[in-house]
Structure formats: structure tokens, C-alpha cells
Amino acid sequence: MVPLYQAKTELFRALGNPVRIRVLELLYDSPKPVHRLLAEIPIEGSRLSQQLGILRGAGLVTARRDGNTVEYALSTGEVAELMATARRILAHLATGQEELLAELRVERAS
Amino acid sequence: MVPLYQAKTELFRALGNPVRIRVLELLYDSPKPVHRLLAEIPIEGSRLSQQLGILRGAGLVTARRDGNTVEYALSTGEVAELMATARRILAHLATGQEELLAELRVERAS
DNA sequence: TACGCACTTAAAGAATTTCGCAAGTGTAGA
DNA sequence: TCTACACTTGCGAAATTCTTTAAGTGCGTA
Numbered sequence: 001m002v003p004l005y006q007a008k009t010e011l012f013r014a015l016g017n018p019v020r021i022r023v024l025e026l027l028y029d030s031p032k033p034v035h036r037l038l039a040e041i042p043i044e045g046s047r048l049s050q051q052l053g054i055l056r057g058a059g060l061v062t063a064r065r066d067g068n069t070v071e072y073a074l075s076t077g078e079v080a081e082l083m084a085t086a087r088r089i090l091a092h093l094a095t096g097q098e099e100l101l102a103e104l105r106v107e108r109a110s
Numbered sequence: 111m112v113p114l115y116q117a118k119t120e121l122f123r124a125l126g127n128p129v130r131i132r133v134l135e136l137l138y139d140s141p142k143p144v145h146r147l148l149a150e151i152p153i154e155g156s157r158l159s160q161q162l163g164i165l166r167g168a169g170l171v172t173a174r175r176d177g178n179t180v181e182y183a184l185s186t187g188e189v190a191e192l193m194a195t196a197r198r199i200l201a202h203l204a205t206g207q208e209e210l211l212a213e214l215r216v217e218r219a220s
Numbered sequence: 221t222a223c224g225c226a227c228t229t230a231a232a233g234a235a236t237t238t239c240g241c242a243a244g245t246g247t248a249g250a
Numbered sequence: 251t252c253t254a255c256a257c258t259t260g261c262g263a264a265a266t267t268c269t270t271t272a273a274g275t276g277c278g279t280a
Contacts, residue, residue: 005131008196012131016123017238021115034257047239049258059203068247068256075206078199085195086118089188093169096185127268144227157269159228178226178277222280229274237266244259250252 014058015082019043019051023072027061028080031073124168125192129153129161133182137171138190141183 015021022041026032038048052072055061062075074080125131132151136142148158162182165171170189174181184190 004197004200005128005135007200008131008193009126009128011196011200012122013126013237016119016126018115018119019238021119021122025115035255038256044240045257046241046259050238053258059206065246065257070257076199076202078195078202082192082195082199083118085188085192086121087114089186089192090114090117090121092186092188096169123267129268145225148226154270155227156229156271159226160268163228175227175276180227224277224279226277227275230272231270233268233270235266235268237264239262239264241262242260245257247254247256249254 011058011060014054014060017051017054019048020055023048023051023055024060024074024079024083027072027074028083031071033066033069033071035069037072121168121170124164124170127161127164129158130165133158133161133165134170134184134189134193137182137184138193141181143176143179143181145179147182 015024019041023037026037026040034045034048034052037052038045041048052061052063055072056063059075060079061072064071064073125134129151133147136147136150144155144158144162147162148155151158162171162173165182166173169185171182172185174183
């Protein structure tokens with residue numbers, strides 16, 4: 001029996017990689033076959049495939065063979081939600097920094 | 111200028127560690143000083159301190175010195191929201207697995 | 221000032237993750 | 251069956267992250 005915090009760790013760890021994040025962002029709008037992802041993310045095909053394997057393993061995406069190609073999709077809308085919340089946190093942190101910079105400007109002026 | 115996907119990667123990477131997740135879970139309810147966290151997470155103090163440093167660096171928590179101790183808190187409610195969404199995804203994945211197991215049982219029976 | 225407690229920082233080795241290359245599988249069409 | 255295309259898998263080297271140990275800082279109290 002896996003403790004909950006361990007499962008959560010693995011979930012977030014699966015998200016903590018630039019290639020995997022870009023994949024999830026691309027799938028945010030609609031499912032896409034591997035070659036479409038590859039067109040947007042300029043890396044070796046084998047590498048993309050490995051990262052897709054990690055996302056699959058974490059249950060974040062699903063893969064469906066369609067003839068010669070394989071189509072990937074987010075496994076649930078909640079994954080999209082997680083990405084959206086992350087964006088909001090980032091926006092929050094960014095404005096925090098701007099405020100900090102503004103404060104520093106005031107201090108320097110006075 | 112840091113690309114957005116890179117910032118997002120660093121955010122999730124900061125979350126992808128069992129000690130750091132446990133800290134965030136403990137801070138979910140209310141701010142706590144380090145020694146209270148340490149009482150719940152049985153590791154070396156120096157190690158906890160390093161992990162707290164990473165959470166601080168990522169902007170996920172804030173630290174406030176209060177006399178002899180240092181009190182930590184989640185930096186914004188959105189961080190709590192992220193944790194909550196992660197919990198929901200995990201719950202979703204778990205039910206998915208149960209369904210899968212149920213299907214397998216049916217197949218074996220027939 | 222000296223001591224103890226609470227916490228942080230630094231540095232080096234251990235463990236994990238990522239990357240690039242080679243080889244392999246599955247499907248469609250000639 | 252042969253070839254081409256789309257994708258996956260395996261494996262060793264390189265990069266990153268984590269853990270351990272030791273030393274250091276800041277605050278309150280005697």
C-alpha cells in the first residue's frame with residue numbers, strides 16, 4: 001500500500017520536465033498523433049517516445065493506435081485543470097515579483 | 111526571458127519530492143514552525159531545512175521569523191488548490207484502476 | 221559575555237533522471 | 251514479400267537531485 005504523499009510525489013514528478021509539460025500543453029486543446037507533437041517539439045523521436053511513456057505510466061495521458069499512427073490525449077479534464085492552476089500560480093508569483101521590484105524602486109528613490 | 115513551459119516545469123519539479131509534499135500537506139491547514147513540521151516528518155533537521163529552501167525558492171511557501179523559531183506558510187491559496195486538484199486526479203486514477211481490475215475479474219470468470 | 225536551542229548553509233558521494241544512439245515492432249502499400 | 255513510415259524499447263554516458271555530515275548564524279536567557 002503506497003502512502004498518499006508518495007503517489008502525489010510521483011504525479012508531480014511526472015509533470016516536472018520541459019518536454020512532458022510541452023506535450024501536455026499541446027494536448028490541452030485537442031488530442032494529437034505523435035508526429036504532430038514532434039513537429040512542435042524539436043527533439044529526437046525516440047526521446048519524445050520515452051517521455052510519452054512516462055506520461056502514460058503516470059496515467060496523465062492515453063494512447064490509441066489509429067492505423068499507422070498513435071494518437072495521444074489527456075486522460076481526464078482534471079489534468080487540464082492542474083495545468084490551468086499552475087498557470088495561475090505562475091501569474092501570481094510574477095505579479096508578486098513585480099510588486100517587489102516596484103518596492104525596491106521606491107526605496108532606491110527615497 | 112524564461113519560456114512559460116520552463117517556469118511550469120520548475121514549479122512542478124519543486125512539488126515532486128515526498129518530503130516537500132508532506133510539508134505542503136501539513137501547511138495546507140495552517141502555518142507551522144519548523145519544529146512542528148519536524149515532529150511529523152522524521153528526518154534530519156538539516157535535510158528538512160534544505161527542502162524548505164527549495165519550496166521557498168520556488169515561491170510555494172513563505173517563511174517568517176518569530177523570535178527563536180521560523181514559521182512557514184503556503185504562499186497563496188492557489189497552492190492549496192493545486193494540491194486539492196492533484197488529490198482529485200489520484201482519486202480518478204484509482205477508480206480507473208479498480209474498474210480495470212473489475213473488468214479483468216469478469217474476463218477471467220467468463 | 222557565554223550557553224543552548226532552532227534553524228540554515230556547504231560540500232561530497234550516492235541515487236535517480238535524462239539524453240543520444242542503435243535496434244526492434246507494427247501497419248500500410250507496392 | 252519487400253519497403254517505407256511511425257513509433258517504441260534498450261542501454262550506456264552525462265547531467266541533475268538527494269542524502270549525509272560538518273560547520274555556521276540568529277535569538278533568547280543566565
